[in-house]
Amino acid sequence: MADHRDFLMFSSEAESGRLGEARGSSREAFWFLSGRSSPDGEVRRVPILDTPFLIGRGANAALCLSCRTVSCRHAELLEEGGELLVRDLGSRNGTYVNGQRIGGPRTLFPGDLVQFGAMPFRVLKQTAPANSRTICEDVMDHAVVLVQFDRLMSERAVIPHYQMIVDIRNEEIRAVEVLARSRLVGLEMPAAMFSVAAALGVETQLSRMIRSKAVQETSTLESPPHLFLNIHPAELQEPALIDSIEEIRAVSPTQRLTLEIHEKAVGDVASLSRLRDALHEMGVGLAFDDFGAGQGRLLELVEVRPDYVKFDISLIHRIHNAPSKQRRLVGSLVSLVREMGVVPLAEGVECPEEHEVCQELGFQLAQGFYYGQPAPLQSFPHRVLQPSPAVV
Numbered sequence: 297m298a299d300h301r302d303f304l305m306f307s308s309e310a311e312s313g314r315l316g317e318a319r320g321s322s323r324e325a326f327w328f329l330s331g332r333s334s335p336d337g338e339v340r341r342v343p344i345l346d347t348p349f350l351i352g353r354g355a356n357a358a359l360c361l362s363c364r365t366v367s368c369r370h371a372e373l374l375e376e377g378g379e380l381l382v383r384d385l386g387s388r389n390g391t392y393v394n395g396q397r398i399g400g401p402r403t404l405f406p407g408d409l410v411q412f413g414a415m416p417f418r419v420l421k422q423t424a425p426a427n428s429r430t431i432c433e434d435v436m437d438h439a440v441v442l443v444q445f446d447r448l449m450s451e452r453a454v455i456p457h458y459q460m461i462v463d464i465r466n467e468e469i470r471a472v473e474v475l476a477r478s479r480l481v482g483l484e485m486p487a488a489m490f491s492v493a494a495a496l497g498v499e500t501q502l503s504r505m506i507r508s509k510a511v512q513e514t515s516t517l518e519s520p521p522h523l524f525l526n527i528h529p530a531e532l533q534e535p536a537l538i539d540s541i542e543e544i545r546a547v548s549p550t551q552r553l554t555l556e557i558h559e560k561a562v563g564d565v566a567s568l569s570r571l572r573d574a575l576h577e578m579g580v581g582l583a584f585d586d587f588g589a590g591q592g593r594l595l596e597l598v599e600v601r602p603d604y605v606k607f608d609i610s611l612i613h614r615i616h617n618a619p620s621k622q623r624r625l626v627g628s629l630v631s632l633v634r635e636m637g638v639v640p641l642a643e644g645v646e647c648p649e650e651h652e653v654c655q656e657l658g659f660q661l662a663q664g665f666y667y668g669q670p671a672p673l674q675s676f677p678h679r680v681l682q683p684s685p686a687v688v
């Protein structure tokens with residue numbers, strides 16, 4: 297991270313000043329391209345100081361890219377009425393904006409991914425010229441995260457972690473929930489990954505990549521574990537959800553799979569019931585996640601009848617010290633769920649006292665740090681995720 301950051305810093309105050317002159321005073325807008333100028337080079341943030349701004353392999357280009365997929369005079373950036381445009385100059389391998397090859401000039405927007413041959417760059421814009429030093433640092437932070445996010449997606453750099461789901465009576469592992477982690481600085485946890493994904497409108501792609509990696513790496517185990525896979529609320533708006541599940545089914549035809557839907561995404565009973573039926577046809581189960589985190593959606597619950605209801609940590613945390621009224625309420629919900637033939641699961645169990653009370657209240661499954669922390673496949677502390685020893 298430190299070297300990226302250093303690299304992204306202005307090389308000198310003088311350069312900062314130049315940028316201020318060129319953009320800050322009159323138009324109050326700073327445009328940058330952020331990316332690598334050779335395939336194994338470091339990330340740079342290149343200010344667009346003057347237009348037309350030539351991009352190519354030739355030494356006279358304002359942004360000189362040493363990559364054989366880039367033509368000598370590949371493309372140029374133009375500025376018209378405060379807008380930034382990109383124009384391909386008849387390059388052999390083309391210029392792409394957000395994955396689409398451009399024909400004529402194309403307006404660029406902040407956050408766009410523009411690619412010259414095989415060389416991708418993120419378009420960044422910063423307004424508010426008051427303090428150019430501060431502006432540049434904000435943009436740099438943003439640029440670093442965006443470039444990290446590109447790596448996350450293009451290198452499929454998510455590291456699926458697995459957390460055990462146990463039978464509450466004997467603590468035997470029944471399934472594992474897949475949780476996304478990565479080693480990319482700033483994007484270690486799913487909240488950060490999904491907030492960048494949301495800014496770029498690619499939550500669905502990220503969510504799918506996490507599922508597909510987990511299925512890929514567990515389907516080759518001798519007995520593939522039952523996976524609980526999270527889906528993002530944005531995916532419920534897309535008919536492509538079923539296609540994406542069919543894809544993972546094709547990779548792992550018989551593995552037990554259950555999709556988790558966040559309680560907040562449970563809106564329309566009819567479409568959720570259809571989703572449940574479609575999943576069941578593919579042999580995939582449905583779980584309501586974080587039940588009780590917001591308003592309890594009891595009506596939906598009764599009508600949709602998922603296979604599992606995961607009671608949110610907020611209902612479980614310190615339940616052994618909670619007023620008896622709260623315990624009775626959770627107990628009644630557990631009974632109601634069981635009467636419908638749905639399996640209740642206690643989330644976020646952290647200590648033996650919580651474990652014991654949850655068992656008394658009738659929970660069948662449980663999950664939480666008390667049983668196990670999320671861990672990657674290679675260091676998962678149980679044989680369910682270990683490759684079987686070679687047969688001698």
Ligand code: G
Pocket residue numbers: 459475526585586609643644645646663664665666670
């Ligand atoms: O929304 P969902 O239930 O999918 O989120 C699971 C998250 O909760 C994971 O990020 C996981 O690391 C975290 N988690 C799992 N078990 C526990 C626990 O026992 N206590 C707390 N505080 N968090 C947990």
Ligand code: MN
Pocket residue numbers: 473526556585
């Ligand atoms: Mn979950």
